[in-house]
Amino acid sequence: MSASDIPADLLFNTSHEWLRLDGETATVGISDHAQAELTDVVFVELPALGKTVDSGDPTAVVESVKAASDIYAPGSGEVVEVTPAVEADPSLVNTDPYGAGWIFKLKISKPDQVSSLLSPAAYGEMIG
Amino acid sequence: MSETVLHSPLEAIHIALGARLIPFGGWSMPVQYTSILTEHAAVREKAGVFDISHMGQVFVTGENSIAYLNRLLTNNLETLSPGQGQYTLMLNGNGGIIDDLIAYRISETETLLVINASMIPEDVAWMEKHLMPGVAVRNESDAWAGLAIQGPDATQIFHKLFPADTLPPRNGIAYLGTGEIVCRTGYTGEDGYEFFCPAGQGGAFFEKFIAAGATPCGLGARDTLRLEMGYPLNGNDLSPQRSPIEAGLGFFVDLGKPDFIGRDVLLSQKENGPSHKLAGIRLTEKGPPPRPHYPVLDPAGEVLGELSSGVLSPTLNLGIGMAYLPAEHAKIGTPLLIDIRSRHFKAVTVKKPFLKKSK
Numbered sequence: 308m309s310a311s312d313i314p315a316d317l318l319f320n321t322s323h324e325w326l327r328l329d330g331e332t333a334t335v336g337i338s339d340h341a342q343a344e345l346t347d348v349v350f351v352e353l354p355a356l357g358k359t360v361d362s363g364d365p366t367a368v369v370e371s372v373k374a375a376s377d378i379y380a381p382g383s384g385e386v387v388e389v390t391p392a393v394e395a396d397p398s399l400v401n402t403d404p405y406g407a408g409w410i411f412k413l414k415i416s417k418p419d420q421v422s423s424l425l426s427p428a429a430y431g432e433m434i435g
Numbered sequence: 436m437s438e439t440v441l442h443s444p445l446e447a448i449h450i451a452l453g454a455r456l457i458p459f460g461g462w463s464m465p466v467q468y469t470s471i472l473t474e475h476a477a478v479r480e481k482a483g484v485f486d487i488s489h490m491g492q493v494f495v496t497g498e499n500s501i502a503y504l505n506r507l508l509t510n511n512l513e514t515l516s517p518g519q520g521q522y523t524l525m526l527n528g529n530g531g532i533i534d535d536l537i538a539y540r541i542s543e544t545e546t547l548l549v550i551n552a553s554m555i556p557e558d559v560a561w562m563e564k565h566l567m568p569g570v571a572v573r574n575e576s577d578a579w580a581g582l583a584i585q586g587p588d589a590t591q592i593f594h595k596l597f598p599a600d601t602l603p604p605r606n607g608i609a610y611l612g613t614g615e616i617v618c619r620t621g622y623t624g625e626d627g628y629e630f631f632c633p634a635g636q637g638g639a640f641f642e643k644f645i646a647a648g649a650t651p652c653g654l655g656a657r658d659t660l661r662l663e664m665g666y667p668l669n670g671n672d673l674s675p676q677r678s679p680i681e682a683g684l685g686f687f688v689d690l691g692k693p694d695f696i697g698r699d700v701l702l703s704q705k706e707n708g709p710s711h712k713l714a715g716i717r718l719t720e721k722g723p724p725p726r727p728h729y730p731v732l733d734p735a736g737e738v739l740g741e742l743s744s745g746v747l748s749p750t751l752n753l754g755i756g757m758a759y760l761p762a763e764h765a766k767i768g769t770p771l772l773i774d775i776r777s778r779h780f781k782a783v784t785v786k787k788p789f790l791k792k793s794k
Contacts, residue, residue, distance in 0.1 A: 347472045349747050350723050352776075368776070370724050372471040372746065373655055 313339070313431060314405050318381070318424035320362075321433065325405065326381040328421060333382050336409040337369060337400060340434045345371040348400040353389040354411055360384065362420050367410050369400060382420050384413035443488040444580050444634040445641050452651055460553030460670075462489040465653040475659050475749045477650035478623050482586035484649035485657055487629065488637055489552035491576035493559060496545045499569035504546055507565055507696060508538060509679055511689035515540045520606045520618060522687050524679050525558060530700030531675035532682065534558050535667065537620055539608035547608065547616070549581075549629065551669050565696070580637025584644055585627030585652075585660075592647045593617070593628060602628070615640075622657060624664035624792055662746050662755060665715055665787025671727060672713060672743040672757055680704040681759065682713045683787070712765035713743070715787040718754035718773065722780035725756040730774040731782075739764050742773070748789060754782075755789045 317325045323341035327334045342348065352368035360366050365377035366386070389411045393399050400408040415421065425433065441462045443449070449456065454465035465486065467474060477483045495504055501512050510523035520539035524532055534554040539547045550558050559574045566572065584592060593602055603609040603619045605626075610616055615636075621627040632640055645651055658668070667673050667682060679688050680701055689695075690702055718725060725745030730738050745756030754773070764771070767786050772779040 346467065347470050349472075352723055368723070370747075372659060372724070372749070373466065375723065375726070 313427035315427060317427055319430035320381040320424055322379045324379060324381045331415055333413045333415050334409045335381060335411050336404055339404045342401045342404045347372050348397045351393050351397050354386045356386055358386045381424060382413055382415050383417045384415040386411055387414045388412040443486050444637045445486045445488060448638045448641055459654055460489060462552055464489055467653040467655045468651045471655035472749050474650060474652040474656035478586045478625055478652060478660055479750060482588035482592055482649045483652035484644040485583040485652050487581035487583045490581050491550040491555035492579045493548040494573040494575060497570040498544060499567050500544055500546055503567045503570045505692060509688040511692055512538060517542045518607050520608050526697030527675055530678040530697035532673040532677055533561060535669055535673055539618060578634055579631045580634045582630045582641055583621055584649055585621045585623040586625045588648060589627040592649055595647045596643055622666060623660040659746050659749050662744055663748050663750055663790040665789060678704055681709045681711050708762060710762060711759045712762050713757055714760045714765040714784045716756045716758055716782050717785045719781045719783050722754060723775050725754040725773050731758045732772040732774060734770050750790055
């Protein structure tokens with residue numbers, strides 16, 4: 308998948324999470340590049356509903372056969388929803404990272420932070 | 436361990452196939468080509484081919500070679516005819532495990548030992564230290580490439596590639612007409628072969644096995660496959676501080692032999708019962724994959740030990756692992772907790788293998 312295949316409405320942080328903003332609510336997942344690096348996601352540990360996180364906080368854990376990787380919040384806010392689909396079938400993170408493979412949703416408390424995230428083009432450039 | 440990283444003679448092919456290379460036992464080896472789960476399933480359902488060129492080959496020859504090896508190893512080579520192999524252990528003077536290996540009797544006066552990659556220098560030094568007259572030890576580890584072809588289709592693949600040769604029975608060893616060595620052993624629980632050829636020919640054979648239907652598989656699948664069978668990995672589940680009695684490998688120890696290194700300690704452990712035992716552990720609730728070093732607790736929260744190996748079993752789709760536990764907690768059916776990032780998940784000790792294969 309090249310940068311041009313990344314949905315245009317996503318923003319990225321340098322630790323490979325994406326965020327899609329819809330009003331005050333941000334949906335969060337990991338990039339296609341990140342899932343390809345991890346391969347075979349077999350478990351996702353989800354945050355508790357209502358948990359408040361700051362941008363950069365470890366918020367979920369994605370586990371492949373060989374390793375557990377922290378997922379960092381790409382923005383600050385409160386966890387308002389977690390994925391039932393990925394909990395039931397973690398491989399959705401591999402097969403549909405920008406769609407059904409989303410992991411949690413945040414009610415964003417600091418909208419200004421979001422403007423510092425990377426555009427799809429800038430993220431595509433970063434991962435080469 | 437030395438800083439020099441060793442490279443398989445097949446490395447260029449691994450890279451061409453898109454493998455990810457990781458350090459393992461002092462070697463740079465493929466952990467996976469496409470996906471550990473896909474490679475794991477290929478071995479359980481069809482056939483996979485693994486590069487095992489990192490493993491060591493030591494030939495022990497001479498009129499006293501069997502007596503020598505019977506003093507050095509726990510199992511009894513006298514029980515084997517030429518052409519047969521056995522799993523066995525090399526112990527230190529305290530009964531601790533230096534290495535686990537397979538010894539194959541090639542003839543009355545020649546035995547091949549296939550040893551773990553990380554242990555080659557130490558094993559060979561130990562063997563030379565205990566050398567007897569009438570015995571020669573030849574470390575040929577650099578001269579051989581090794582391939583493990585494992586899975587229900589492995590025999591069919593061998594017949595396709597070597598139609599004129601008779602293949603050895605389970606645990607057996609044979610030379611092919613063209614000089615390569617074929618052993619009917621493995622580390623996956625499936626039928627299969629460990630194949631040794633001159634290092635320079637390893638790549639060509641690897642490609643032939645793939646063309647004949649074997650999926651290239653890495654160390655990641657090798658680890659999930661062996662753990663489903665409850666096979667120990669030296670360095671994780673075996674160590675110089677643990678004996679084969681503690682590791683549950685008493686079946687591969689012949690205490691009836693008059694003498695072998697470590698025998699006294701094992702005899703006493705066998706009589707009195709070991710203080711700790713390597714237990715098979717299975718999560719009984721949905722949870723993250725168990726991994727090495729995660730603490731193992733009793734139901735009251737008291738720490739009993741830590742996992743020596745652990746994985747989410749791809750075939751069973753549940754967390755499995757092993758840990759040395761006080762003997763009273765290692766009994767089958769004992770409830771336990773596994774601490775995963777400070778959360779406690781319910782588990783129980785179970786009989787190995789985790790995966791019961793219908794034969």
